[in-house]
Amino acid sequence: MTNGTAKFARSAGANYKLEARIAALGGILFLDKILLNHFVDFARAQSAQGLGAFLRAAQHFGFRFLVTVGLALAVFAYVRDGAALRQAASALREARVRPRWLAAHALLVAALMPLSGLLFPAGPRPAGLALVAASWILIAMMAAGCALLAIAPAALWRKLARALGPIWVYALLGALAATGAMQLSEALWRPTAGVTFELVRLVLAPFMPSLIADPATRVLTAGHFAVQIADVCSGLEGMGLTLAFTTAWLVYFRREYVFPRALILIPVGLAAIFGLNVLRIAVLMLIGNAGYPDVAVYGFHSQAGWIAFNAVACAIALLSRRSRWLGGGVRESIVAAGAHNPTAVYLVPFLAILAAGILSRAMSGRFEWFYPLRLAAACGALWFWRKELLALRWRGSWRGILAGAAVFAAWVGAARFALPQARMPMALAQAAPVLRWSWVLSRAAAAVLTVPLAEELAFRGFLMRRLMSADFESIPYRRVRVLALCAAAGAFAALHGAMWAPAALAGLVYGGLAVRRDSLGEAVVAHATTNGLIAAMVLGWGAWRLW
DSSP: OOHHHHHHHHHHTSOOOHHHHHHHHHHHHHHHHHHHHTTSOHHHHHTOOTHHHHHHHHHHHHHHHHHHHHHHHHHHHHHHOOHHHHHHHHHHHTSOOOHHHHHHHHHHHHHHHHHHHTSSOSSSSOTTHHHHHHHHHHHHHHHHHHHHHHHSOHHHHHHHHHHHTTHHHHHHHHHHHHHHHHHHHGGGHHHHHHHHHHHHHHHHTTTOTTOEEETTTTEEEETTEEEEOOGGGGSHHHHHHHHHHHHHHHHHTGGGSOTTGGGGHHHHHHHHHHHHHHHHHHHHHHHHHTTOHHIIIIIIHHHHHHHHHHHHHHHHHHHHTTOHHHHSSHHHHHHHHTTOOHHHHHHHHHHHHHHHHHHHHHHOSSSOTTTHHHHHHHHHHHHHTHHHHHTSOOOOOHHHHHHHHHHHHHHHHHHHHHSOOOOSOHHHHTSOHHHHHHHHHHHHHIIIIIHHHHHIIIIIIIIHHHTTOSSGGGSOGGGOOHHHHHHHHHHHHHTTGGGHHHHHHHHHHHHHHHHHHTOHHHHHHHHHHHHHHHHHHHHHHOOGGGO
């Protein structure tokens, strides 16, 4: 056995916590779904009839049900935290990760690829569809079983399942009710959209005397701009997200709140998100009527919903825990703990980029002119935590440069298949040279300087080690195991859309560098090298699809 093989075997036998194993399993299945989606003809799925239509509906219901069951099991098990469950989780922690079962899982997923393309054939009565669907379900179940066996032996999973006891019943019933409620809530979209229409009209009436409202079509018109409040604009989806977030928040921090008074956060959150949805549509109308229809339609419309949800979620998280009435004196403990918050040091720069990106897209039209906000937000966050960041080890070497160049080559190769050809955006090409080059330089500076730092802090500095221990700062990078490395790479890949495959490779390479060199600096050097070469490719050879 070579040194590398021996090291991998030791890593596979490492003590992984139950949470890390579940996270890795979820990441594997999530990547499977992204991969298989590329082989499904969704246009034909929407127009499918007969058995095809039934399969489409069953797929939607089944996916929601399975995800909800998993989440319910996790929440109920966390709340219960019984002795039998802790014992099962401890036994599971000692089990080895088995790569052979993971390879079998990959082969079965590969077999699902051609079958996925046959699920929604043309015509109302396609021959053999039932056989294709049955084969797909059987192979999918086998693939999921192999993924489970790769994480831990079957005997330990059975022990964990028995330890859950009646939690299975509650989780299944809760998931069935929740999934059924999702389906039934669609019937409430139309009447709720009518209420939203009337409220938007009342909000706009004092500001837009020329407003024309048509209740029959739910269309608001002013000047040359009009908005139709469709069923999906009712606000129920945002309320569902807020309900899920608030419930999970109260469960997780149940020891820090006073019940039943803390339950008031649920109706307050629902009312807030519904009100913000009304305000969102009203502001959309004002922006379009003011002469900025592109900003209204292509920017604000697509981002304002997320801005509203994030605002409500942050308000619930921050304000409620500082309330004596709700939290029974939690404020003092928060202030005392705020002297050192390592999680914030590692996550805030990345979250600042995400928040600035949402705001930037909301303020832009067809082209994101306000992209420099991302650079400014990241610089501000990094500067705020500069003392803590400078205290970290940042050593790098030529290995990072070579690894970054290798990732760049893989990225460019994958882009030929995953991304369409693209030229410089028309808006940018037609802009004044000063404006155009200011945007280009800010984009390149963000790619080379702030993005590598922020993403490596979040994914390799925090997540990769947090999967091994709550006290993640106590875990040296050299002690990070394969499962945590792969889970962090999977999360990194999930954020890169069609480029998820090279992003997963990049996550493994950057994480491997950090582990081997016991320093985050090597990963940052590699990441910056990759992004710098991509920027050079875009600017020097016009490969704009890479940006």
